[in-house]
Amino acid sequence: MALVHKLLNGIYILRKCQKPSFASHLFLDTRFADYCSSSLQKPMVAPNKASPQRKTEEGLQGHHQGEVALDITSPDEKPEVSFDKAIQDEIKDHLRRLKDDFVNRWIGPEGRPLHEVLLEQAKVVWQFRGKEDLDRWIVTSDKTIGGRSDVFLKMGKNNRSALLYGNLSTEAPQDGESGRSGYCAMISRIPRGPFERKRSYDWSQFNTLYLRVRGDGRPWMVNIREDTDIIQRKNQMYSYFMFTRGGPYWQEVKIPFSKFFFSNQGRIRDAQFKLLLDKISSIGFTLADKVDGPFFLEIDFIGVYTDPAHTEEFAYENSPDLNPKLFK
Template sequence: MTLNFTDTSMVDAEQSRWYAVDDGVMGGVSRSGFRVEKGLGCFCGEVSLENGGGFASVRREPDGFEQTLAHGQGIALRVRGDGRTYQLRLKNSALDEASAYRVVFTPKAHQWETLHVTWAQFEAVRRGTLLSSAPPLDPRTVHQLGFLIADRTAGPFRLEVAFIAPYEQDLHSQG
């Protein structure tokens, strides 16, 4: 199963699954959102460093898609960025609510790229600090996915997502 944004009958349902968790939880004023437009998912907004802030994130409400990811060797995602650094974040039952497994990526500005991330590439973090004692990510326990930007750079950002899917090892060479 692939999460893509091209089915026009599902646009409202998919868009409503995503919600922002920005630095306002700690007094910051960054803002973000996730919208579905023209067959793409778009994580966009503006990062502000005011009031000790500096991050924006979105999370997707679970609907069973997360469990399909475990059928692959990792995750494939097709993205077009703006040259800024992002994180793909996964939550599971092994970590507390303030923690997640992440992989950091910096897509080239204005170019589509297909990234292939193995489960072993994900690292456990809590508020940006690595959790060295956390167990490796078990993809069978993933219950939420999301994106985060925390690159200590103020200003607008835009990450477009064409699809998110499990990938098998033989797809690793495709780009």
């Protein structure tokens, strides 16, 4: 009976001495806390001599302390639960995952992921490292109209470049119709897809043509054609000049697309139009400087480049009289 009485007395003291909240500490006397702490202390027992009675009391005391901790939990200490915030977080997570699926799986030009295409600043479109690279090009000269110029294309030294060489002749053909002659050209083949469907190059994120060449000092004409057969004939193209300096050293040539001018059948038109960079079908190099004799042009690669310093959109002016469609 004495043991039961002592246990009940301990439980009563525990319930009376619950842990006060933070606000109550300002009004309670420190002696009240000392009384509670002293009333819960038990007689000291020598080590290695713990009695079964003490073990029972400690077990009951721990059990009731757990109950007391549950009873005194204040609303301020409970975690805040907001269903609106949980729904917003869930929606944000799903939108993020949806964006990752689109960005990582959305196919860009040439079958590459779009995020890789958008981040690149320069891209090599043509390079010459084997015969299969030469097969993407064709060469032509004034022999198609009866002229005497010769042009050839082969791999350069160590199969690290393409060598375009030949002999230019301005002798007019003896057909009674042509009065001029003397040109040689190298033109890229139009890319083809399934069922020989024509494809085009998309250079809309770049603003400059980038080449690494080595020549003999002759000027060349760089020609770009658009894939717009419905509104454009095959003799229409955009052109600009490339001047080689000769010598044994390579030179890097950068030509902004805004500099390319519109021509038709070899003549510069008065009305100029911007080059549609997302509809490029082919590029070519033409030699027609009216100088008879041998020539050569060695090409390492042909690519496109984004020059942050170039902000010009179009280099040529138009007037309503020349191009009324642009001023409607």
